[in-house]
Amino acid sequence: MTRTKDSIAKAFASAGYIADEGLLTAVLLMEVLARPLLLEGEAGVGKTEVAKALAASEGTDLIRLQCFEGLDRSDALYEWNYQRQLLAIKAHEGQGDPDALESAIFSEKYLLQRPLLAAIRSPRPVVLLIDEVDRADEEFEAFLLEVLSDYQVSIPELGTIPAASIPRVVLTSNGTRELSDALRRRCLYHYVDYPDVGREAEILRARVPSIDTAFALQIAELMSRLRKEDLAKVPGVAETIDWAAALTGLGGTHLARDRELVFDTLACVLKTREDRSRITREVTDRLIGKVA
Amino acid sequence: MSQTAASQTAEFEPGPALRLTLAAFVALLRDKGFRIGPSEAADAGRLVTGAAGQRAATLRPALKALFCGRRSDWVAFDALFDAHFLRKGMKKAVALAGSAGESGGARTLKQMQDEQAARRSSPALDVSREAEAPEAGEEDPAGTREGASRAENLAETDFRKIRDPELEAEAHRLAERLALVMRRRLTRRDRIRSQGPRLDLRRTLRKSVARGGLPLDLVHKGPKLRQLRLVVLLDASGSMNNYTGVFVRFVHGLLDAFRLADAFLVHTRLVHVSSALKERDAARALDRLGLMAQGVGGGTRIGAALADFNRWHAARVLTSRSCVIILSDGYDTGPAEDIGAEMARLARRCRRIVWLNPLIGSDGYAPVAAGMAAALPHVDLFAPAHNLKSLAALEPYLAKV
Numbered sequence: 001m002t003r004t005k006d007s008i009a010k011a012f013a014s015a016g017y018i019a020d021e022g023l024l025t026a027v028l029l030m031e032v033l034a035r036p037l038l039l040e041g042e043a044g045v046g047k048t049e050v051a052k053a054l055a056a057s058e059g060t061d062l063i064r065l066q067c068f069e070g071l072d073r074s075d076a077l078y079e080w081n082y083q084r085q086l087l088a089i090k091a092h093e094g095q096g097d098p099d100a101l102e103s104a105i106f107s108e109k110y111l112l113q114r115p116l117l118a119a120i121r122s123p124r125p126v127v128l129l130i131d132e133v134d135r136a137d138e139e140f141e142a143f144l145l146e147v148l149s150d151y152q153v154s155i156p157e158l159g160t161i162p163a164a165s166i167p168r169v170v171l172t173s174n175g176t177r178e179l180s181d182a183l184r185r186r187c188l189y190h191y192v193d194y195p196d197v198g199r200e201a202e203i204l205r206a207r208v209p210s211i212d213t214a215f216a217l218q219i220a221e222l223m224s225r226l227r228k229e230d231l232a233k234v235p236g237v238a239e240t241i242d243w244a245a246a247l248t249g250l251g252g253t254h255l256a257r258d259r260e261l262v263f264d265t266l267a268c269v270l271k272t273r274e275d276r277s278r279i280t281r282e283v284t285d286r287l288i289g290k291v292a
Numbered sequence: 293m294s295q296t297a298a299s300q301t302a303e304f305e306p307g308p309a310l311r312l313t314l315a316a317f318v319a320l321l322r323d324k325g326f327r328i329g330p331s332e333a334a335d336a337g338r339l340v341t342g343a344a345g346q347r348a349a350t351l352r353p354a355l356k357a358l359f360c361g362r363r364s365d366w367v368a369f370d371a372l373f374d375a376h377f378l379r380k381g382m383k384k385a386v387a388l389a390g391s392a393g394e395s396g397g398a399r400t401l402k403q404m405q406d407e408q409a410a411r412r413s414s415p416a417l418d419v420s421r422e423a424e425a426p427e428a429g430e431e432d433p434a435g436t437r438e439g440a441s442r443a444e445n446l447a448e449t450d451f452r453k454i455r456d457p458e459l460e461a462e463a464h465r466l467a468e469r470l471a472l473v474m475r476r477r478l479t480r481r482d483r484i485r486s487q488g489p490r491l492d493l494r495r496t497l498r499k500s501v502a503r504g505g506l507p508l509d510l511v512h513k514g515p516k517l518r519q520l521r522l523v524v525l526l527d528a529s530g531s532m533n534n535y536t537g538v539f540v541r542f543v544h545g546l547l548d549a550f551r552l553a554d555a556f557l558v559h560t561r562l563v564h565v566s567s568a569l570k571e572r573d574a575a576r577a578l579d580r581l582g583l584m585a586q587g588v589g590g591g592t593r594i595g596a597a598l599a600d601f602n603r604w605h606a607a608r609v610l611t612s613r614s615c616v617i618i619l620s621d622g623y624d625t626g627p628a629e630d631i632g633a634e635m636a637r638l639a640r641r642c643r644r645i646v647w648l649n650p651l652i653g654s655d656g657y658a659p660v661a662a663g664m665a666a667a668l669p670h671v672d673l674f675a676p677a678h679n680l681k682s683l684a685a686l687e688p689y690l691a692k693v
Contacts, residue, residue, distance in 0.1 A: 033358070
């Protein structure tokens with residue numbers, strides 16, 4: 001065990017991510033147990049940021065596989081470069097040994113690496129982010145499970161390719177589809193919740209350099225109250241950061257003194273028409289009144 | 293199971309007492325529905341013997357990350373851990389255990405079956421009921437038919453006694469046939485896909501080998517076809533009592549035949565019942581459903597249930613290729629505007645909404661109940677479902693959904 005929770009917390013903080021105790025433990029365990037980490041939580045709580053911070057804190061590359069419906073092996077693992085293969089066949093037409101040509105066009109030169117293959121063939125461990133795994137279909141999930149347990153892939157034309165290094169795998173899910181028990185069992189699990197007021201203020205100070213401590217705390221407090229309102233789309237941490245940047249950028253320093261500014265910039269956090277009409281001037285004033 | 297865990301952890305040689313405690317904890321969690329395999333138990337053994345195992349404060353988050361697999365696990369874990377390792381908060385843990393256990397529910401179910409059997413002897417959906425229904429409506433438009441009771445009947449309605457086995461088997465067969473029609477249409481699409489818009493270079497190249505490297509035979513591919521998703525919302529309130537039994541079988545048949553289908557019971561609350569109805573054996577499925585369906589037979593708040601659905605389930609179970617089937621008579625105790633607004637929201641999320649209303653079958657019925665009238669503009673197909681014949685008549689419509 002080379003790293004401790006404190007050192008991870010420091011490294012994460014310098015990468016701009018303020019992690020809580022549970023997440024630090026989970027990240028530490030990723031290393032100790034060599035298991036992937038599954039992050040669940042509402043949209044915008046910073047799941048993807050965890051992987052970025054992890055890569056930054058270890059000074060390694062982040063390889064990202066964005067999942068979508070219909071994602072398959074050729075998008076995720078590898079694909080042959082057919083255009084080049086066809087050209088090569090044409091160029092060598094009528095000359096040389098056809099067997100040699102065949103082995104030539106099915107060599108690494110003509111192989112296009114996709115994220116999964118790139119991650120396990122990297123000479124030093126990288127962070128592999130499999131984003132929104134719930135958007136891919138069940139078939140892909142089963143395939144993913146196989147890759148994640150063996151860390152080797154077989155390409156019919158080339159044979160089995162073992163991992164050069166074991167990547168640190170982070171999976172994120174929004175819950176658009178129920179994931180299989182097998183995948184859940186295999187992974188470490190962390191539920192990323194909206195940060196509490198103190199932590200959100202800390203995040204603001206890390207991400208919005210020009211903000212002062214009291215104002216960050218006010219914004220964080222207001223956000224936590226806003227999230228308790230009945231909203232169609234609850235604003236995430238990214239929205240808070242945007243909003244704080246907007247407020248400070250427009251010269252705001254105190255919520256109660258800059259009410260007009262607060263109301264005008266609510267577009268940073270409320271992203272649907274219903275929400276916008278629900279949080280009226282009166283509601284905004286009430287929320288500010290509680291905070292300031 | 294606890295023995296397996298113990299033997300798995302043995303290779304790391306923690307103290308025997310600790311090993312047993314951990315094995316018992318793993319067994320407890322498995323009882324509570326946590327999915328923990330032998331390799332997780334072994335890893336836990338390593339953690340316990342390692343630095344993290346020295347203090348509860350460091351052991352808890354470590355085991356939590358390892359053992360939890362979903363949000364519900366995440367929420368329940370702390371109390372279970374405290375109860376097991378620190379011997380505190382026992383009451384809370386017991387309460388949690390109760391929610392997962394089924395013995396209490398099963399006993400009530402049995403009692404309720406007997407009560408229901410005593411109250412009602414006629415099977416559901418028989419001819420005499422159909423004949424009576426329109427009369428009752430004419431005599432008392434504001435009474436039994438137009439009203440919905442607010443009472444939340446926390447007992448469990450028996451799904452087994454209100455059934456005529458033959459009728460329900462018929463409903464099941466019908467549902468399977470319907471599902472088949474809906475799927476047949478999808479396979480027809482499949483054929484067109486094989487001449488899709490893009491070239492499948494891999495297969496084309498493979499075929500060109502026979503032509504000496506000249507890609508003469510082109511292989512096409514198109515967007516992968518998604519299966520139609522089906523979501524069924526079944527109203528199981530008091531006013532629907534006479535139909536519930538057969539409808540449950542019908543829904544069971546649909547879920548049986550569709551791989552991508554979900555079912556919800558709607559009454560005073562919304563209950564996700566897919567897992568029960570995925571059971572192939574009809575009797576076992578009904579048993580499990582009975583356990584989940586506490587409160588069935590009370591009043592309806594369709595608007596609130598739809599709001600629940602839109603808020604918590606829609607993102608997960610609906611896609612743009614979903615068809616929502618609502619089986620309800622449309623009588624509701626909540627405000628009608630709620631239903632209208634929630635139906636509009638639902639309509640934006642899915643492809644088609646089919647509302648099957650058993651009352652349409654009775655003479656002189658018009659959808660005047662406030663809730664029904666508010667929902668109607670958003671419904672794509674509004675059809676009767678009062679007997680098997682009317683369900684069978686749906687076949688051509690549902691095939692086009």
